Amino acid sequence: MSQEPDRLFAQPLPEVPDFVFNEDVVRVFPDMIKRSVPGYPTIVENIGVLAGQFAQPHTTLYDLGASLGAVTQALRRHVRVDGCKVIAVDNSSAMVARCSEYLHAQDAMFQELLPVEVIEADILALDLQPTSLVTLNFTLQFIPPERRLELLTRIRQALLPSGALILSEKLRFEDAAEHELLTELHVAFKRANGYSELEIAQKRSAIEKVMLPDSLEQHRERLLAAGFSKVLPWFQCLNFASLVALP
Ligand SMILES: C[S@@+](CC[C@H](N)C(=O)[O-])C[C@H]1O[C@@H](n2cnc3c(N)ncnc32)[C@H](O)[C@@H]1O
Numbered sequence: 001m002s003q004e005p006d007r008l009f010a011q012p013l014p015e016v017p018d019f020v021f022n023e024d025v026v027r028v029f030p031d032m033i034k035r036s037v038p039g040y041p042t043i044v045e046n047i048g049v050l051a052g053q054f055a056q057p058h059t060t061l062y063d064l065g066a067s068l069g070a071v072t073q074a075l076r077r078h079v080r081v082d083g084c085k086v087i088a089v090d091n092s093s094a095m096v097a098r099c100s101e102y103l104h105a106q107d108a109m110f111q112e113l114l115p116v117e118v119i120e121a122d123i124l125a126l127d128l129q130p131t132s133l134v135t136l137n138f139t140l141q142f143i144p145p146e147r148r149l150e151l152l153t154r155i156r157q158a159l160l161p162s163g164a165l166i167l168s169e170k171l172r173f174e175d176a177a178e179h180e181l182l183t184e185l186h187v188a189f190k191r192a193n194g195y196s197e198l199e200i201a202q203k204r205s206a207i208e209k210v211m212l213p214d215s216l217e218q219h220r221e222r223l224l225a226a227g228f229s230k231v232l233p234w235f236q237c238l239n240f241a242s243l244v245a246l247p
């Protein structure tokens, strides 16, 4: 996997463009996400572990907004259920190309991995097969807010009984003081991971229009409105959380 350090925002930019998942981001993405999302390695590995409990024989598992396939790789490491296959979906062609390379490398290193298909598609336009496990690992926050309920409803309808959706997101907090404190603690996390004040500020302006986090309450209500019966937060580190939603 690429070890290139994330210096995308290290030099002053005359104008900070909106964040896009292009070739430049692909090159530094493993470093960027690990240094930006508190708990990311723990979340990814444990999605594999949790998936092992929900995956059912001869079903499809979806990794929606797969990026470089970190979650897909964890699913393939942990799920030991007969006849499952993983479908990894992303609408960034740069991500999909590199994701396929990494999964081929995983195939070359390990035997008896779950078969995987990587698809370049918009998850808002994707026909979902019946599935026992869907992951949206930091993807829903990039979907236009007015389309989020419709996407979750389609996921709910495709989920088999006893399956699950695992949803990880950056959180907003409804209480302004709480929001400010958690944001400041997240900045401290980034600083501790070697990002400068300039990098932190420029990244913030790049993502503020394209990544729109919801509160835990909004997620819970929307998941229930989409037809899920239970929402269980299983991980939170600072303002990043992961939930299991049951049909
Ligand atoms: C923060 S990244 C996800 C990280 C990844 N799941 C992981 O665990 O490493 C968000 C991804 O969602 C993808 N994405 C955003 N909107 C999408 C859409 N409508 N359809 C498919 N993929 C989308 C982006 O291209 C990006 O790769």
Ligand SMILES: O=C(O)C(=O)C[C@]1(C(=O)O)C=C[C@@H](O)C=C1
Pocket (backbone or CB within 6 Å): 032, 033, 036, 037, 138, 170, 203, 204, 207, 211
């Ligand atoms: O909040 C931030 O600054 C982030 O960088 C978060 C986040 C994410 O949650 O997906 C945003 C964009 C990058 O893909 C990596 C991490």
